[in-house]
Amino acid sequence: MYAPSRVSQRIDQAQREFNVTLEHHSIADIQSFEDHLKRYNMYSLDQNGAPKGTQNLTQFEHDWILNEQLLVSCDAAYALTRYAYLKDDDGTIHRFNFRVPQRIFYDIISDLEASGRTLEFIILKARQLGMSTLVELLIGIRIVFGYGVNAVIGSADQTKTAEMAKMIRLFYDYLPVWLRPELTRKVESDRGLMGFGKCQTSVSFQHGAQMSGIARGTTPTIYHLSEVATYTDAENQIESSLLRAVHASPNVFGALESSGEGDKGWWPDRWRSSRDFWHKRAARHCPLFLPWFCGVEMYPKKQWIDYDFPIPENWYPNHDTREHVAKCELYVDSNQLLKKHLVEDQHRRGVHSGLRWRMPKEQQWFWEFGHEEAKRGGTTAKWYQEMCADDEEALQHSITSAFSHQTLAEIETRREKVFDMFCIVGQSIEADHEPTTEYIDYDKPRIPIKYTNTRDETYRWELIPLLEKQIQPNAKDAGTATGVLFIWAHPQPGVRYSIGVDTAAGRGEDSTAISIWALGKNDDDPDTQVAELASSYINHAEAFAFVLGIAAYYGMYMKEFAGKWREPYVSIEQLASVGDMCQKDMSSMGYSHFHMMSRYDGKNPRRDKAVARKRGFFTGTWSREALTSYFAVCAKNLWLIINSPWLLEEMRTFEAKVTATGRTKLEHEDGKHDDRVFAAAMACFCPHDLEPIAARSKKRSVNPTTLPPLNLQPSRPSNVFSPKDMTQTEIATVDDLAYSMDQMERYK
Numbered sequence: 001m002y003a004p005s006r007v008s009q010r011i012d013q014a015q016r017e018f019n020v021t022l023e024h025h026s027i028a029d030i031q032s033f034e035d036h037l038k039r040y041n042m043y044s045l046d047q048n049g050a051p052k053g054t055q056n057l058t059q060f061e062h063d064w065i066l067n068e069q070l071l072v073s074c075d076a077a078y079a080l081t082r083y084a085y086l087k088d089d090d091g092t093i094h095r096f097n098f099r100v101p102q103r104i105f106y107d108i109i110s111d112l113e114a115s116g117r118t119l120e121f122i123i124l125k126a127r128q129l130g131m132s133t134l135v136e137l138l139i140g141i142r143i144v145f146g147y148g149v150n151a152v153i154g155s156a157d158q159t160k161t162a163e164m165a166k167m168i169r170l171f172y173d174y175l176p177v178w179l180r181p182e183l184t185r186k187v188e189s190d191r192g193l194m195g196f197g198k199c200q201t202s203v204s205f206q207h208g209a210q211m212s213g214i215a216r217g218t219t220p221t222i223y224h225l226s227e228v229a230t231y232t233d234a235e236n237q238i239e240s241s242l243l244r245a246v247h248a249s250p251n252v253f254g255a256l257e258s259s260g261e262g263d264k265g266w267w268p269d270r271w272r273s274s275r276d277f278w279h280k281r282a283a284r285h286c287p288l289f290l291p292w293f294c295g296v297e298m299y300p301k302k303q304w305i306d307y308d309f310p311i312p313e314n315w316y317p318n319h320d321t322r323e324h325v326a327k328c329e330l331y332v333d334s335n336q337l338l339k340k341h342l343v344e345d346q347h348r349r350g351v352h353s354g355l356r357w358r359m360p361k362e363q364q365w366f367w368e369f370g371h372e373e374a375k376r377g378g379t380t381a382k383w384y385q386e387m388c389a390d391d392e393e394a395l396q397h398s399i400t401s402a403f404s405h406q407t408l409a410e411i412e413t414r415r416e417k418v419f420d421m422f423c424i425v426g427q428s429i430e431a432d433h434e435p436t437t438e439y440i441d442y443d444k445p446r447i448p449i450k451y452t453n454t455r456d457e458t459y460r461w462e463l464i465p466l467l468e469k470q471i472q473p474n475a476k477d478a479g480t481a482t483g484v485l486f487i488w489a490h491p492q493p494g495v496r497y498s499i500g501v502d503t504a505a506g507r508g509e510d511s512t513a514i515s516i517w518a519l520g521k522n523d524d525d526p527d528t529q530v531a532e533l534a535s536s537y538i539n540h541a542e543a544f545a546f547v548l549g550i551a552a553y554y555g556m557y558m559k560e561f562a563g564k565w566r567e568p569y570v571s572i573e574q575l576a577s578v579g580d581m582c583q584k585d586m587s588s589m590g591y592s593h594f595h596m597m598s599r600y601d602g603k604n605p606r607r608d609k610a611v612a613r614k615r616g617f618f619t620g621t622w623s624r625e626a627l628t629s630y631f632a633v634c635a636k637n638l639w640l641i642i643n644s645p646w647l648l649e650e651m652r653t654f655e656a657k658v659t660a661t662g663r664t665k666l667e668h669e670d671g672k673h674d675d676r677v678f679a680a681a682m683a684c685f686c687p688h689d690l691e692p693i694a695a696r697s698k699k700r701s702v703n704p705t706t707l708p709p710l711n712l713q714p715s716r717p718s719n720v721f722s723p724k725d726m727t728q729t730e731i732a733t734v735d736d737l738a739y740s741m742d743q744m745e746r747y748k
Helices: 004-018 027-039 059-074 076-083 100-115 131-145 158-173 234-245 266-280 302-308 319-333 336-348 361-377 380-386 405-414 543-553 579-588 605-610 621-636 645-652 675-688 741-745
Strands: 043-045 051-054 085-087 093-095 119-125 150-155 185-187 193-196 201-207 222-226 253-258 286-290 420-426 447-452 458-465 485-487 496-502 512-519 527-535 556-558 564-566 569-572 654-658 664-668
Touching: 004 059, 004 100, 027 059, 027 076, 059 076, 059 131, 076 131, 085 158, 100 119, 100 131, 100 286, 100 336, 119 266, 131 150, 131 158, 131 193, 131 201, 131 222, 131 253, 150 158, 158 193, 158 201, 158 222, 222 234, 234 266, 266 286, 302 361, 319 336, 319 361, 319 405, 361 380, 380 405, 405 621, 405 645, 420 543, 447 543, 458 543, 496 543, 496 675, 512 543, 512 675, 527 543, 527 645, 527 675, 543 569, 543 579, 569 579, 569 675, 621 675, 645 654, 645 675
Parallel strands: 119 253, 119 286, 150 201, 150 222, 222 253, 496 569
Antiparallel strands: 043 051, 085 093, 185 193, 193 201, 420 458, 420 485, 447 458, 485 527, 496 512, 512 527, 654 664
């Protein structure tokens, strides 16, 4: 009753069975018929003067009523636009008229019905797009005009479910008495019920806060659950109860819909599964994502844009708005159905943008106004969930992150996307950590590494290049990056390096993370992440070989150190992560340039550090706060160039929690990890721990268009790190390097 082909079939069948020719009437025709019945007193009235039935009908009236009864049973769009009423957001009751997002959804329903597939949908959406209204009216049509329908509807709690029930009751109450069946069952309780005896149809009202599963003990053919993301136990209430009771059939119509409300739980998992596998016929529900800008009738309302907050004179969208608009337009270009309806709507409004959709200036101003207000209130995550450009934005975290959405978006925009991938093998690295042959890129050269200590003991490693197509890096799945050394910039002459290390047990849970950073040459340069290795299978007893091999690779000859080789500054977390084993073994192999832990609140912090005897970073209440807060401030102010997408993903779930004593503590969200965050924080904080934040603030990240391209080639003349006899090597400084225009062009 949705697809034109199916509607035609049903109409043909009805015409044959009743020996009639059905005629579609306009709204004006229907109103004229109502006036006709009233004018000739063909309505019988109740004690309140309202119509309760018809009387004294001629054959003309009987035929006209039969025509309408058959059409609303055959054509859902006809029933919606002629007989469905709803209460608008301003409280006005009026006849239904398709909004743009509702028309998009209806077209998808029609296409799916025409293909013969079961009509089950999962809808991720912005708020106030009219999805709940449309689904409730479609359900109303099925239970009022259908036969043998068993429907279930529900929202997150009893109050919201009652609002959905009111939509169906309003639809029923506004039908002409000659079109509606008798309401035989109506139960007002926690679980309401409406039934129509002669039609053998009913609808029950349940909710996501109830203790038992939804639709337990029944076999519904129609269902609609709203605000699913906030259900108390969706897996048991929906997955194990409702969905097990609904079986594939042409008579089934079902919809699960909600806004995002975060990125973990049954709802986002179900959405992503449907999105990725439905088109492969490997998921049950047809996915539909509707962004906020589809609601052209709602965003913005005429009152808002014309009287309350008109567009300022000479207004130009800010950077955040321009990025959002570009993202929205790109999404529309990739979705033909959205593009079709939005372009048609613009043409109806007299905006001729060719074959592409362009976000209207009014919507750009509306989004920027709300976004700036959300930033001032610290609710940007919630704003992006409900005013999203795509489904990933809709499912972002709703936690109080230590890093704002703007900070994370800016880091993502600026970070270097090109990298090399290696596996490190050699001294004290077990065979379990070596790559199998199908992962090795034999077309690229291996990079030898040698470290010779002051006792003339030499240790060797090798960087083996890996095939990117085999690793398939994915920031959402850190497991794909396990054990891989990602290099965004190889060692460069004249650059000091810092390495932060957070070791773990190596049992597949937390990761041993090694974060390598190039320290800015002067106060105008930010620190830059150049490499990263993390593995949940490298334990604290094995970590030293990986750290020392990487330190040897990034050890560079420094003119400012009187012609001596300078070891990278290594900071290893102690205590909980048992980092002292890694540090002890590196020291026994001749390495010496470790972070020295000291107090920062004494009379002379520099002297305290000079005489300190505690190697490594010792994590305690005050030191943890100093470390994480410093990293958060540096990231927020873009004093760092962060390149790792896996570090960025951990930052998204690094939240500010309030302890029982009222203090704010920065740590990972429950079920997530922060190993890369701590390793990076140590690499950035420890070399600068005595610098005042005012001096650090000079190291701001500049626009990527002004940065020289990162050197993705192995350092020259050699990747040999030795404290002995290296003064004869000729090494150019970074200032001596020339960068060609074609290399610079890729940043523009």
